[in-house]
Amino acid sequence: MQVGFFFWPYTLDLCEQLAERADRYGYAMIGIADTPGNAMDPWVSAAMVARVSRRARVAVCVTNLLTRHPAISAAAVASLDHVSNGRAVLGIGAGHSGTKNVGLPKSRASELAEGVTFIKTLLKGAPATLRGASAHLPWIKRAPPVFLAASHPQPLQAAGRTADGSRRSTATRIAMPRATRSAPCSRSSPAT
Numbered sequence: 001m002q003v004g005f006f007f008w009p010y011t012l013d014l015c016e017q018l019a020e021r022a023d024r025y026g027y028a029m030i031g032i033a034d035t036p037g038n039a040m041d042p043w044v045s046a047a048m049v050a051r052v053s054r055r056a057r058v059a060v061c062v063t064n065l066l067t068r069h070p071a072i073s074a075a076a077v078a079s080l081d082h083v084s085n086g087r088a089v090l091g092i093g094a095g096h097s098g099t100k101n102v103g104l105p106k107s108r109a110s111e112l113a114e115g116v117t118f119i120k121t122l123l124k125g126a127p128a129t130l131r132g133a134s135a136h137l138p139w140i141k142r143a144p145p146v147f148l149a150a151s152h153p154q155p156l157q158a159a160g161r162t163a164d165g166s167r168r169s170t171a172t173r174i175a176m177p178r179a180t181r182s183a184p185c186s187r188s189s190p191a192t
Helices: 012-025 042-052 070-083 109-123 153-162
Strands: 004-007 029-032 057-064 088-093 128-130 133-135 146-149 165-167
Touching: 004 012, 004 057, 012 029, 012 042, 029 042, 042 057, 042 070, 057 070, 057 146, 070 088, 070 109, 070 133, 088 109, 109 128, 109 146, 109 153, 146 153, 153 165
Parallel strands: 004 029, 029 057, 057 088, 088 146, 146 165
Antiparallel strands: 128 133
């Protein structure tokens, strides 16, 4: 079994200390939360963590498709993958507190599926179009894994169709298939 953790990047020292300790204690992954307004920018924090740590995977866990356009998230995770020497992981979710903090609604399951498909196409180095917007990231060398945070049937189905895996919320009270129980990001507190 592999164990990881996630945190809100409140300070530079916290990012550096947790990255060093993740390697020291053998954690498989460090996840950086993306909740606009609650802490430092997750991509800056993830790059710092990637430069300090040497073994643990580095995930933004989870970002959403509304406060960060999917093309921006694709370029950011590909950049993080370069910085981390192939240890980057991208977690995508509906938004919840991340979108609520800036007055936006959560994404629907169909929007999540479209966004993940768009991101994964870009991460293959191919051009992609989403709702009339086109992007191309020809410099991509490797496609980091993309997981979809889901805890209800429709988003879980979207994850199964489009993502590399699913990250299930620990606050979920409905029965889930065994395949959705393993996740790239562990939550250290109840879902908000």
